[in-house]
Amino acid sequence: MKTTKLNQIIFKCIAALLISASTYAQVGVGTITPDASSMMDVSSTNKGMLAPRMTTAQRVAIATPANGLLVYDITENAFYFYKVSVWTKIDSVVRNNYKLIKSAADLSAELAAGGGTRYLLTSNTLYEINGTITLAQPIELNNAYIIGLDTNEDILVRVGGAIFTGATGGSIRNLTLTAPGGTVFNLSGANTQNLIFRDSIVANSGSVGTISGFGLVFLSVIQYSGNTNGITYNNITDLLMSNLGWQANNSGTYETFTGTFEFIEKQGGFSKVNGANVGINVSSNPTVNIGVLTGTSFSGTSTQFINRYTVGSYTGFNFSKNWTVNCPGIPRESDDVAIGYYNMNGNATNTTFVASNIPSKIAGTTTSTNLFRIESSNNRLTYKGSKPRNFEIICTGTIDHSSGGNRIFTYYVYKNGVQLPSISAERRFPNNDIGNFTIIGPVYMAVDDYVEVWVENQTNSGNTLITKLSVLLK
Template sequence: MRFNCFFLFLLVLLASQENVYSQVGMGNTNPDPSAILDMTSTTQGVLTPRMSSAQRLLIASPADGLLVYDTDEGAFFYYENSIWNKLQSEIRDNYKLVKNVSDLAEELTAGGGSTYLLDTNTFYEINGTIVLAAPIDINDSYVSGLDANEDILVRAGGAIFTGSTGGSIRSLTLTAPGGSIFGLTGSGAETLVFQNCIIANSGSVGSISSFGVVFMNIIQLVNNTTGITYTNIGNVLLSNVAWFDTNAGTFETYVGTFGLIEKISGFCKVPAGATGVDVSADPDVSQGTILSVPFSGLGTYVNGYTMLGGSYPGYFFDNDWYVSCPGLPFEADSNTSGYYYMTGNTTVTDFVTAGADTPVKIAGTTTATSLFRTSSATDNRLVYNGKNTREFEVICTGTVDNDANSPNARVYEFSLFKIPNGMAGAVVSAISSERRFSNNDIGNFTLIGIVSLAPGDAIEVHGSVNNVGGTLNTVVTRLSVILK
């Protein structure tokens, strides 16, 4: 009887052997058809063989895919192609993936519930569209997407980035309907790097003040109500910043003191009613450069300097700027010019008091025009107001009425007179001409030459006569002086 029961049990076991070896479910009664072993648990895990490195290396003929835990290395190893490979599981403590605003919950708590205070030196990867409930304090972190068209930060009615620290922002679209992108005020030492981004559909691009460096590169600005104001920044470096004609207001405003402003490439398409660049607050800039930035459209390209002597008719910037852009007048020391003249003059030049062969300034009231980086606050004088020393061409013509009575003809010498800034002047003998006049004679003279001028240097036209005896009422009736 016992033998029959055992035989029956053996038959049942053999009959079910195919199912036993085809699938095994542990913790479940319905293993997945694709799995030879399907384990289900909420309280336990799988424990692989644990061994030392020496024991692992002594495993005979390990199969590809063999998995063990090495207790010496504190890591999993798997065998493949005759090599034991370590499974890397290093934790990155300076990286955070942000796919939802809830991923910034810790940062919101750190900011007291009113600001997302980011961790310093941490890379925040923005993935998708993130709708912010508060501004971000970038706190010297790195905020970046992978695709500026798909990775977007949105905040309605407020600023996206606020605070007093810098950081890096890259490859994102930023939009703040009814709000602004930036509201940053530093201490003068901070650095902001902003690259490969789009600013769109915002109430304002915002303001950045008291930073050490602001660097923007490859930025598109589209459909914003107004632009950005830079205030008291050490170095503003703008490269390939593109303002489209869907923007309104004033695109860029500069206020205060700057070490360097450099704006290169990109473009400004300024629609009617808008302004491209505003420097009407007369910012103090050690060196300003705007190069290869086309300005176009029906709006105001530049709202220029207003301070006395800071700008010139038809030009926009002061002497510390170099501007070479399609749509704007060329502004540089190399384009310096000045012109003054007088006609119908009746003022006598007093050669008698000066004495024979002693240069004296030609007298008369002159009118100055076509001044660029030059000034003429005194009659018969041009002052060079540029930034760098350079050479100039001088052309001068004059008409002399030798109203005199003398037994002999008089010889006049006319010359350029250079007055270095803050120093006594002297005749430039290389730029002079000589003319002999009979009594009551009228004639012309011409001066042509090259003179080197430093900022603040001035030029005048002087004359002398070899004989001051008898009656001498010489008048230079006409005088024209061109500096270029």
């Protein structure tokens, strides 16, 4: 009897010690080595940990819940935890119209939708590219939005084929696109389609490709590097390009414009063009209603940064009159720098008068040089820009008056056959005198207005000979 009581006392002491120890020790369930950072470590490869399950009514009825209390609400099929004074729902919020792409296998549904020949994206859906994705077929954007988060690490690769194809637009952002031996863009859409491409890199591709027929194409902050051929834009309503960088390791023609455009604007960025490469090609004479090319730096060893318009451009310049160009490395082109000059030297053609005090256009053959947006014929300069502007006209000449007694001559500038009295000069000549005259003044000219220099004999109707004449319109 005494032995039994002693055993009971010993057992109770051991139990008390165990209970005391467990108060301060870690608990491992399914493991004898719980993690040092945890008070309780549950380990299993085929079972989970089941939290208390209750209805919403039961959950909200819990009296004075502790912060961090966790339950599973079977009414809403969601976990809740208590924080301060609010039950907070724990739920994975899934974005609508969103898909994460970590490999080409993640595009299997899109490949099926494209009949196995292309990845047909779901319209109005954002596709996030994560890592390098090697494509077996081209992508048709179908008005989807495809992005990366790290331009240098999120990469679309297509070897020997096009990356983007089809007749639809969409948005592309924060990606590197590379198509070794292939083409990045092979797009031909209607003018109801728009394409936005920005903050990306196009590298090491056989060709950047072709974009044709879209209503709006907007490119911004794109770096081109190591591409064998550039891109062709064709028949686009509005083409906007901002801060595009073409590195010197590209080859071929970087940008080609063909067809008809309502508006082209290329602003900022640079084109480093070496050897036989060409920065911009407009030699097919595209029809551009308004063209603006400003702030883009052209540099390199190439002798032809621009393959110029063959019709509508002027000697020493590259573009038609519908363009405004102001870029380092190429000639400035705009209406405000329009200029024209002609001269005649050793003229032997007399200027005749029908009567005294009736002016006549100075006769003779003139030679024109330095023409930009101005055309010239004998003693005439015609403004051919796109908008009206003010000019300064400077005329100098030499008159040979060798007979007929003393005479008085007045020299005028005529615009469109009408005298401009404010731009004139008078010169008195004694018999057998040779003298010079100068006329300087402003003249406002609309497109196709022309100016000429006329002379008036105030003394009689005798002929006169203007041996030299120089006229500058600027």
